[in-house]
Amino acid sequence: MMKKKSTGDRILDITIYTALILLALITIFPFLNMLALSLNEAGDSFKGGITVFPRKFTLANYQAVFDGANITRSYGVTIFRTVIGIVLSLIFNSITAYTLSKKYIKIRRPMLLFLVITTLFSGGMVPFYITLKNLHLLNTMLVYILPSIYNVFYILIFRTFFEGLPASLEESAKIDGANDITIMIKIIVPISMPVFAAIALFTGVAHWNDWFTGEFYVTSSKLLTLQNYLLKILQENAAANTIDSYRNASSAHSVKVSPESVRMAVLMTVCLPIMCIYPFLQKYFVKGVLIGAVKG
Amino acid sequence: MSTRKVMNIKPNTKTNIVKYFKDLYINILEHKYLYLFLVPCLIFYAVFWIVPLYGIQIAFKDLKPGLGISKSPWVGLEYFRQFFSYYQLGRLFYNTIGISLLKIVFGFTAPIFLALMINEIKNKSFKKTIQTITYLPHFISWVIIANIIYKLFAYDGLANDALTGLFGGDRQVFMVNPKMFWPLIVITDVWKEAGFGSIIYLAAIAGLDFEVYEASMVDGASRLRQIWNITIPGILPTIMVMFILRVGGIMQAGFDQIWTLRNGAVAEVTDVLDVYTMIIGVQRGQYGYGAAVGIFTGVISLILMVIVNKLASKYSETSLW
Numbered sequence: 001m002m003k004k005k006s007t008g009d010r011i012l013d014i015t016i017y018t019a020l021i022l023l024a025l026i027t028i029f030p031f032l033n034m035l036a037l038s039l040n041e042a043g044d045s046f047k048g049g050i051t052v053f054p055r056k057f058t059l060a061n062y063q064a065v066f067d068g069a070n071i072t073r074s075y076g077v078t079i080f081r082t083v084i085g086i087v088l089s090l091i092f093n094s095i096t097a098y099t100l101s102k103k104y105i106k107i108r109r110p111m112l113l114f115l116v117i118t119t120l121f122s123g124g125m126v127p128f129y130i131t132l133k134n135l136h137l138l139n140t141m142l143v144y145i146l147p148s149i150y151n152v153f154y155i156l157i158f159r160t161f162f163e164g165l166p167a168s169l170e171e172s173a174k175i176d177g178a179n180d181i182t183i184m185i186k187i188i189v190p191i192s193m194p195v196f197a198a199i200a201l202f203t204g205v206a207h208w209n210d211w212f213t214g215e216f217y218v219t220s221s222k223l224l225t226l227q228n229y230l231l232k233i234l235q236e237n238a239a240a241n242t243i244d245s246y247r248n249a250s251s252a253h254s255v256k257v258s259p260e261s262v263r264m265a266v267l268m269t270v271c272l273p274i275m276c277i278y279p280f281l282q283k284y285f286v287k288g289v290l291i292g293a294v295k296g
Numbered sequence: 297m298s299t300r301k302v303m304n305i306k307p308n309t310k311t312n313i314v315k316y317f318k319d320l321y322i323n324i325l326e327h328k329y330l331y332l333f334l335v336p337c338l339i340f341y342a343v344f345w346i347v348p349l350y351g352i353q354i355a356f357k358d359l360k361p362g363l364g365i366s367k368s369p370w371v372g373l374e375y376f377r378q379f380f381s382y383y384q385l386g387r388l389f390y391n392t393i394g395i396s397l398l399k400i401v402f403g404f405t406a407p408i409f410l411a412l413m414i415n416e417i418k419n420k421s422f423k424k425t426i427q428t429i430t431y432l433p434h435f436i437s438w439v440i441i442a443n444i445i446y447k448l449f450a451y452d453g454l455a456n457d458a459l460t461g462l463f464g465g466d467r468q469v470f471m472v473n474p475k476m477f478w479p480l481i482v483i484t485d486v487w488k489e490a491g492f493g494s495i496i497y498l499a500a501i502a503g504l505d506f507e508v509y510e511a512s513m514v515d516g517a518s519r520l521r522q523i524w525n526i527t528i529p530g531i532l533p534t535i536m537v538m539f540i541l542r543v544g545g546i547m548q549a550g551f552d553q554i555w556t557l558r559n560g561a562v563a564e565v566t567d568v569l570d571v572y573t574m575i576i577g578v579q580r581g582q583y584g585y586g587a588a589v590g591i592f593t594g595v596i597s598l599i600l601m602v603i604v605n606k607l608a609s610k611y612s613e614t615s616l617w
Binding site: 006008009012013016017019020023024026027028030031033034037046048049050051092095096098099100102104105106107111114115118121122123124125126127128129130131135146147149150155179180181205209210211212215216227228230231233234235237260263264267270271274275278279281282 | 319320329330333336344345347352359416417422427429433438440442445447452457487552555556573577579583590594
């Protein structure tokens with residue numbers, strides 16, 4: 001049913017398209033600027049005026065990133081916690097959700113209620129900190145992993161998926177004498193790959209982006225994640241760098257690499273994994289928001 | 297089943313409880329692995345949720361390292377008294393509520409406008425592109441964003457290049473200027489979250505009755521009229537719910553953002569309640585005091601939520617519960 005557009009509607013269209021294109025450009029610009037700066041010679045960047053294209057192209061900044069021992073270590077810590085965090089979250093959230101998807105489990109309802117209540121209120125940041133302290137989790141690798149294993153939201157997503165699976169799968173396996181652990185590994189996991197992938201992405205992004213744990217529960221520089229490394233640089237230079245980098249400009253004309261330009265490269269390498277998996281992630285997140293909204 | 301003897305309850309209830317636990321016992325034996333699956337989960341929430349909940353009492357205790365939480369002496373409301381006589385209490389509240397209100401005015405309305413605009417786009421791939429781009433910043437952490445912002449707004453940054461290029465004048469040092477910081481916080485918050493926030497409204501719009509639009513088209517209504525008379529009233533319940541949640545969160549001005557963006561020079565305009573709690577309670581180790589501030593903030597949030605929910609259910613028939 002096509003109708004000729006009125007003038008008013010056409011003006012509306014033009015306004016909306018223009019506004020949205022501008023908005024998209026504003027959103028993407030800072031990232032492109034960062035990319036350009038990370039690919040530009042440091043001495044040249046000091047002169048300013050770099051927008052979305054590098055003026056004097058170089059990969060030296062990225063080389064410098066991987067020469068620095070501290071940064072390499074931070075990559076190790078971040079990748080380690082992300083991988084282990086994903087694996088543990090998948091295992092523990094899925095088995096909990098599997099049990100809670102069975103109507104014949106007697107404590108199913110009270111347990112679900114309990115889980116939802118834990119999301120509504122908590123002891124607060126300070127008692128949580130003291131708990132971690134008493135458990136001697138502060139300043140350990142474990143603090144990055146243990147407290148974030150379970151997530152009620154993930155359990156609910158898993159459960160919704162498992163409830164949709166036909167009961168016959170489980171029944172026939174049981175007749176063959178399989179126990180629940182075997183059923184979980186041999187039957188449920190293989191056919192639930194989409195939901196496992198979705199939760200893996202959720203937890204992966206959460207671990208990759210988490211700076212809070214490192215900022216407040218970890219002081220050892222050996223356990224610095226990439227996010228915390230970047231935050232530390234920022235805090236150390238925050239007020240100073242806004243002026244000093246300009247002052248240094250004249251003395252740094254010929255330099256290919258500077259702390260500033262390396263920082264841009266580090267930022268890019270931290271952003272890139274997210275940007276790469278983000279297109280796959282998007283639909284799950286949209287769904288996730290909506291499930292969360294319905295439950296809330 | 298010793299509870300049976302302790303509890304003085306009606307026989308009927310008693311037998312019911314006995315029966316429940318008997319059934320449960322049989323149920324557990326029958327599905328022992330499934331119950332085993334729940335054990336780590338229960339331990340987890342006992343350790344990381346119930347124990348901190350129990351630890352709230354430190355807000356009323358003088359926590360002595362040697363004695364532990366339960367044996368430390370009570371101090372009553374001492375920490376609350378300290379907090380209320382804190383000479384910068386007014387500033388904490390002013391900053392927290394000021395930033396929150398500005399974020400409600402701009403950050404709350406922006407996703408609604410965005411959703412309405414995106415919904416008007418008929419070209420599928422253009423729509424998808426806009427959505428993908430505007431959702432993106434949500435997935436990048438505030439640490440990264442703060443790093444980018446510091447670069448953009450630096451003395452030699454692009455913001456200065458653009459402003460001095462267009463309007464002339466001197467270069468500004470934005471990031472250490474207290475006057476610039478609130479607008480900066482609000483603008484970057486909108487920039488980061490407006491796209492992702494529009495998802496919920498787009499879903500609400502998608503759930504609206506299509507026939508109403510067709511009928512109005514027959515009546516010759518313009519698209520702007522349709523937005524005003526059909527779409528906005530249609531998503532009003534969603535808007536109300538989101539608004540209630542927003543107001544309930546007024547005591548949280550956006551910890552992640554403020555913590556990563558702030559610096560010493562702008563402390564006076566960025567000291568908010570959450571930030572204060574973390575500095576005093578965790579970093580400076582005044583546990584009891586910090587916990588008290590945390591409780592205070594939580595209780596105020598809860599009260600606000602209840603009030604707004606009441607008002608919403610009274611005037612618009614939408615509410616959370």
